[in-house]
Amino acid sequence: xxxxxxxxxxxxxxxxxxxxxxxxxxxxxxxxxxxxxxxxxxxxxxxxxxxxxxxxxxxxxxxxxxxxxxxx
Numbered sequence: 503x504x505x506x507x508x509x510x511x512x513x514x515x516x517x518x519x520x521x522x523x524x525x526x527x528x529x530x531x532x533x534x535x536x537x538x539x540x541x542x543x544x545x546x547x548x549x550x551x552x553x554x555x556x557x558x559x560x561x562x563x564x565x566x567x568x569x570x571x572x573x574x
Contacts, residue, residue: 522550522557531560 523531529539541547548562568574
């Protein structure tokens with residue numbers, strides 16, 4: 503269990519370097535389950551479709567979260 507938690511923490515740190523991430527990584531990034539992560543991505547406009555792939559823009563998600571918390 504400890505190894506899994508450490509791997510998730512490392513993966514989350516690596517996600518901060520990426521701009522576009524897939525749904526699994528977006529779930530980790532937001533701490534949400536699949537359905538709620540998909541719904542959030544659509545609602546805040548960070549969902550991008552490139553060909554058949556669906557990716558999520560972390561910068562747009564960060565802007566949304568910053569607006570919720572009042573961070574500039």
